[in-house]
Amino acid sequence: MRAYDDTRFADFILRVGDGNKPIIKDDIIKLPEDIVVANNSENDAKGIFIRKIYPDLELHAEESNYVTNRAILATTNAHVDSLNEEMIKLFPGESTTFISFDQTIDDTNSYYQEEFLNSLLPNGIPQHKLILKVNCPIMLLRNLDPSNGLCNGTRLVC
Template structure:
């Protein structure tokens, strides 16, 4: 559901912004019980959160409109990596693992150990171990072919994979959510 068309949520945000919503101290807002997912254990709570954002994933995993109308936003890359790993495990298809190749040219003194290079994930690059499954969503991180819609940020769904290539379909934009 789009936040801008959800009257209750829009009004709730306005009450917070206008200072008319009950506060807890100066920095916290009391959230209604029906929009809160209770905390049990970290993994159990995240599973429940994923189920709320992606209900019936097993039945809808092949539908571009279903996948493109949902997203989980996170504050830190380390959380994104954890969520991505959990989400990939939930997709009902065979997994393919890709590994990066990280040599350093002209490093005669071994200043950059391969294990170190494999442990970092710079912004804009995939992790050293990339796991994908058919029908899982991916986002382009580079402009590959802007004329044909393959730009940074384009959402795609993996449809096939080979040893050194991933076949993906652009997800249609008509059902995507919007940020304002």
């Protein structure tokens, strides 16, 4: 985590938690200029942000430390999905698409259209369509083997 290595950032976070940080209005906090990603165009805001966190991705994509030592945190699953979609486009290499299994055990298929079922996004369940590239970072969503460190939230490389 950045707070371990960057004492200035850790102090900023502590001041925010204590309520001692300058507020613009209401509950909007004024961020220091050095942690703000400047953006002149709304059209490529995600791309600019990703390139700031993962500079020279094409050159370092095969280095596992490069992709696992960086992370983008988002507030909602919709933002996560949008950032993942943009990042997979920027990541070098050919993509492989995996589709979830589309068959029901009982007769509920006659009640719901397949497109509707595939659009549902329950918490903790991956999307219907998963697009991966070699060396791209992925996150484990289930405790597969806790004794060997394969737990929910573990960051891996494809």
